[in-house]
Amino acid sequence: MTFFIRFLWTLLFCIPECRGQISVTQTPAVKAVPVGQTIKLNCRSSSPIVSNYFSWYLQKTGEAPKLLIYDISYRFGSTPSRFVGEGSSSGSDFSLTISNVQAEDAGVYYCQSLHSGPVFPQC
Template sequence: EEWSVISLSLIVSGQVTVTQTPREITFQPQDTVVLNCRTSSGIQSNLLAWYQQKPGEAPKLLIYDINSRYTGTPERFSGSGSRGGSVFTLTISSIQAEDAGDYYCQSVHYISSSYVFTQ
């Protein structure tokens, strides 16, 4: 049986902290994996995205507007959360070995009359 690892990161962008949990997941193919993203401030509208990054590659957009799949994103990836909220999830159903990598949520906030983009 093949096992792979997904790791996540803590991202701090000025006035907003984005915390992803769990930090690392070990899984077997066909498992369902849930990744969590919490922002220290509510997002602007529905501006929350999920990216996948593999070693040596640029990040690839998977989900935008909280729950919309980007072109080419497999249906096993799904996002959830509320407009203006601060808690979001990325669910990978029937995960595959090829899904191993780093996953990041990226958010946009409107704070003190200016936009803040996490990165």
């Protein structure tokens, strides 16, 4: 019985408050851009990120997503310099600017953020 009471006390008083899920909004949702033009994609998180942990991915039809930008602004691998990531290391607003858009840039772009603290999926 003592174990049960300690366990119940721990559940009621020691676990941090329930935290809601973090939402991420990307804009524009859909955009067609002529070759040679510039586009800016925006991503807003409902909560600030941890350090610089923010990334952009591109997924082309029939392929797995590929990392383009990591730690807010660093290009991964052979990502062209036409791709520029921007944002604050402790903020919630980020952007990906693609200049001189090429046909091979077509696809679905995703942003990813990392947040601290315990995760409680439901309360």
